[in-house]
Amino acid sequence: MKTRITAAVILATFGLGASFLSHANDPVWDGNIVELISEELQPDVFAYYPDDAKVLEKLGKPVATSGGFIIGNDGVLLIDTMLNKRLNNQVQELIRNETDKPILFAVNTSFHGDHSYGNMYLPDNTTIIQHSVTKAYIDQHFQADTEFMIQNFGQGRGIEEIRPVTGDILVTPGSAVSVDLGGKRVDIIDFGFAQTGGDLFVWEPDAKVLWTGNPIITVKPSLPWLLDGHLLETLESIKKVYEFLPDDAQIVPGHGSVMEKGDIQWHIDYLETVKSEVQEAIDEGLTLEQTVERVKMPEFGGYALFGWVHPGLNVPAAYKDLSQ
Ligand SMILES: [Zn+2]
Numbered sequence: 501m502k503t504r505i506t507a508a509v510i511l512a513t514f515g516l517g518a519s520f521l522s523h524a525n526d527p528v529w530d531g532n533i534v535e536l537i538s539e540e541l542q543p544d545v546f547a548y549y550p551d552d553a554k555v556l557e558k559l560g561k562p563v564a565t566s567g568g569f570i571i572g573n574d575g576v577l578l579i580d581t582m583l584n585k586r587l588n589n590q591v592q593e594l595i596r597n598e599t600d601k602p603i604l605f606a607v608n609t610s611f612h613g614d615h616s617y618g619n620m621y622l623p624d625n626t627t628i629i630q631h632s633v634t635k636a637y638i639d640q641h642f643q644a645d646t647e648f649m650i651q652n653f654g655q656g657r658g659i660e661e662i663r664p665v666t667g668d669i670l671v672t673p674g675s676a677v678s679v680d681l682g683g684k685r686v687d688i689i690d691f692g693f694a695q696t697g698g699d700l701f702v703w704e705p706d707a708k709v710l711w712t713g714n715p716i717i718t719v720k721p722s723l724p725w726l727l728d729g730h731l732l733e734t735l736e737s738i739k740k741v742y743e744f745l746p747d748d749a750q751i752v753p754g755h756g757s758v759m760e761k762g763d764i765q766w767h768i769d770y771l772e773t774v775k776s777e778v779q780e781a782i783d784e785g786l787t788l789e790q791t792v793e794r795v796k797m798p799e800f801g802g803y804a805l806f807g808w809v810h811p812g813l814n815v816p817a818a819y820k821d822l823s824q
Pocket residue numbers: 565612614615714754755
């Protein structure tokens with residue numbers, strides 16, 4: 501049985517203060533300002549991402565949430581529903597620019613609010629697809645989750661008005677669900693624990709496009725956020741995703757523009773290096789604090805959030821996994 505720790509608890513545990521705000525009251529990205537654009541990757545297969553994604557991701561700066569939509573003969577499948585009403589409306593408008601067909605399905609790649617809070621703004625007849633772990637998390641922790649998100653994304657960003665909307669179709673651990681949009685099949689796959697334990701990847705096999713959600717933030721120099729621990733399982737799951745992909749696949753990450761399969765290798769290399777360096781420290785009998793002090797890995801330091809995710813989340817997650 502996997503233990504789950506909320507992000508708020510982990511942040512408190514490691515004494516990092518309340519949040520990853522860059523400056524007091526300044527969210528890492530602002531849900532009142534972000535503008536989303538869409539890109540057609542293959543006929544009727546679209547990514548959406550922030551209009552500043554390509555600039556910010558190369559600089560290692562945080563990018564707002566990405567997702568996409570797929571249009572079949574009968575209707576549309578939407579991947580991720582965004583943080584608030586404003587951004588969900590933008591996504592629905594991007595869909596309406598391409599088709600009048602109904603939004604039949606919406607997938608949440610995780611419970612994280614920037615991927616799921618917009619569920620409540622979808623048409624009543626849209627079927628929501630979630631992982632069973634995601635539904636359980638929302639059922640049990642919704643209020644604490646919105647408080648954490650307001651702390652990190654700011655007040656007055658529409659989070660106060662969010663009500664929980666959970667899945668109509670649930671993907672169970674280790675399984676996959678396929679839906680038919682009319683001439684287009686879409687697979688929604690659990691590759692294993694990848695950040696939250698309720699992580700869904702969306703695969704369109706004809707177009708060879710994969711949506712990853714947060715387990716792949718974006719291209720180098722971004723890094724995984726092991727908010728809920730589990731370095732070893734996360735590494736295994738990301739390697740599984742890599743092996744699953746054909747070489748010419750296109751990948752839409754959780755927070756950036758479209759990537760190639762090869763871009764995932766950076767994330768695997770990082771997690772492998774954390775694993776081996778932390779193992780070495782444990783073998784020498786170092787404490788967690790000494791290990792955090794030792795395992796600095798400056799070669800991965802280009803990410804703007806490195807000072808938070810590496811010593812605060814990822815090294816401690818590895819230490820916990822490897823000392824068990
Ligand atoms: Zn996210």
